[in-house]
Each structure stands twice: as structure tokens, then as C-alpha cells.
Amino acid sequence: MIPEGFATLYAFLGLVAPGLLFQFLRERARPALEETAFREASRVAITSLVFTTASIWILALVSRALPGALIDLSEWIRLQSVYVGNHLWLVAWSVLAEVGLACLIAWLVAAALAKWFDDSGGRYSKTSVWHLAFSASKPDGKAAWVEVRLADDSKAWGYIHYFTTDLSLEKRELSLKGPGLAVQPKGGDLKELDRTYLVIPGPEIRRIGVSFKDTPC
Incomplete structure (x- = not known):
């Protein structure tokens, strides 16, 4: 037994x-x-x-x-x-x-x-929207390319390199990489960066636009 x-x-x-x-x-x-x-x-x-x-x-x-x-x-x-x-x-x-x-x-x-x-037509998820937008919805063979608007109205562009999702926004970080890594100050000209990564603290982020491009070499 x-x-x-x-x-x-x-x-x-x-x-x-x-x-x-x-x-x-x-x-x-x-x-x-x-x-x-x-x-x-x-x-x-x-x-x-x-x-x-x-x-x-x-x-x-x-x-x-x-x-x-x-x-x-x-x-x-x-x-x-x-x-x-x-x-x-x-x-x-x-x-x-x-x-x-x-x-x-x-x-x-x-x-x-x-x-x-439930007539919302969609599903809710406990998964971070960052994960869904940058990774889970990414088509095969593509990479997430983002435009980040910061608190001072400057902008940054680049491929997603790394992001944290299990922390509050005040403790999160977003890392971008090239090719095409660039920044643009408010009212200034776009400037491409020759550095490897650009790390942006979560509290400075106001908006993120996401598109998918071919995976960079």
C-alpha cells in the first residue's frame, strides 16, 4: 500500500x-x-x-x-x-x-x-512587457531595434543587447548596441557612437519604440 x-x-x-x-x-x-x-x-x-x-x-x-x-x-x-x-x-x-x-x-x-x-479580445500576462516586445514577439532571424526617448527629450537608437525585467523601473537597465548605435540631444543633430554598448538607466526612459530588423552580423 x-x-x-x-x-x-x-x-x-x-x-x-x-x-x-x-x-x-x-x-x-x-x-x-x-x-x-x-x-x-x-x-x-x-x-x-x-x-x-x-x-x-x-x-x-x-x-x-x-x-x-x-x-x-x-x-x-x-x-x-x-x-x-x-x-x-x-x-x-x-x-x-x-x-x-x-x-x-x-x-x-x-x-x-x-x-x-471577457470581451477584451486579448490576454493578460504576468510577463514583463519589455520581454514580450523585445524577445517573445521577435520573428525568427530578426533582432529588436529600438528608439528610446529619454526624460530630457534626447533620443537613442540601437539593437537590444540586454535588458532587465525582474526589477522595478527605478532599478531596471536597458543596454543597446550597434551597428547604427546613435544618440540625438534635444534640438541637436543625430550622432553615431563608436562605443560597443550604451547602457540606459530605467528612470531616464520615457518611451520606447520597437521594430525588427535583420540580425546584425
């Missing part, structure tokens, strides 16, 4: 999995809620309970139509560990089927909510 500690762990993960999946899918269609850890955990637990209960009812109907395909829930409750010992693989299969069905119901409900109530 499975040790009690492992069985408890797997049972816990199986119970919370539908709620976690549902919340993950919902956060792809709308912004995540700002709430305490307790409220977030409670929301996951409640949604998991709803989907798990629905899947148990469905499987109970299936077991009545197909005797022996799934566990006899009343016998499991009555005999407990004795029933598990005598029907270990059937119990494992039934639990797996229940968790899978609960996750499927969670996915269907999330998809229905996204279709009927």
Missing part, C-alpha cells in the same frame, strides 16, 4: 489541482486580483471543492451504468483501508479519473467564462 504520508500529499494535490488550474486560466483572460494569501487560498479551495464535487457526481453515475469500471464509493467509505488494500489499482485509477475530470470541468468553465464575459 501507499504510505499514509504520500497518500495524504497526493490527495491534497489532487483536491487543489482543479482550483489552481481554474485560477491560472482565468488570469490569462483578466488581471489577477490583488488579495491576501488567505483569500486567494480560500478561493482556490472553494473552486476546487465545486469542481471535485461535480466530477464525483458524474463518476458516480458512470459507475452505476458500468459496474466495476470505478470504485464502489459506499464500500470504500464503509471498509476504508481494507477496501483500498483489496482494490488498490482500481482506487488509483478512479482517483486519477476524478482529478482529470475535475480539471476538465475547470477548463471548460474557464473557457466559457472567457468567451461569454
Whole structure:
């Protein structure tokens, strides 16, 4: 038999999995809620309970139509560990089927909510917009070329060399490289730079324009 500690762990993960999946899918269609850890955990637990209960009812109907395909829930409750010992693989299969069905119901409900109530037409992401614009959306064989407008209304141009995304804007940095690395002071002329990189602190950045060009040699 499975040790009690492992069985408890797997049972816990199986119970919370539908709620976690549902919340993950919902956060792809709308912004995540700002709430305490307790409220977030409670929301996951409640949604998991709803989907798990629905899947148990469905499987109970299936077991009545197909005797022996799934566990006899009343016998499991009555005999407990004795029933598990005598029907270990059937119990494992039934639990797996229940968790899978609960996750499927969670996915269907999330998809229905996204279709009927989320009319934004797009998706939200916790990933930095810098990453999405500079890297994730970059076509194959292309490199991100940017125009950066700074706080003093000067501008800088160059290929993206390096950027930080896991920090606040006050601590971020953006590094540009050539060929074509250039700057233009406010009211001045454009000047190409012969240096290797140009590092711009995040607080100085006011706007970034992005285009994609052939990868420089």
C-alpha cells in the first residue's frame, strides 16, 4: 500500500489541482486580483471543492451504468483501508479519473467564462512587457531595434543587447548596441557612437519604440 504520508500529499494535490488550474486560466483572460494569501487560498479551495464535487457526481453515475469500471464509493467509505488494500489499482485509477475530470470541468468553465464575459479580445500576462516586445514577439532571424526617448527629450537608437525585467523601473537597465548605435540631444543633430554598448538607466526612459530588423552580423 501507499504510505499514509504520500497518500495524504497526493490527495491534497489532487483536491487543489482543479482550483489552481481554474485560477491560472482565468488570469490569462483578466488581471489577477490583488488579495491576501488567505483569500486567494480560500478561493482556490472553494473552486476546487465545486469542481471535485461535480466530477464525483458524474463518476458516480458512470459507475452505476458500468459496474466495476470505478470504485464502489459506499464500500470504500464503509471498509476504508481494507477496501483500498483489496482494490488498490482500481482506487488509483478512479482517483486519477476524478482529478482529470475535475480539471476538465475547470477548463471548460474557464473557457466559457472567457468567451461569454471577457470581451477584451486579448490576454493578460504576468510577463514583463519589455520581454514580450523585445524577445517573445521577435520573428525568427530578426533582432529588436529600438528608439528610446529619454526624460530630457534626447533620443537613442540601437539593437537590444540586454535588458532587465525582474526589477522595478527605478532599478531596471536597458543596454543597446550597434551597428547604427546613435544618440540625438534635444534640438541637436543625430550622432553615431563608436562605443560597443550604451547602457540606459530605467528612470531616464520615457518611451520606447520597437521594430525588427535583420540580425546584425
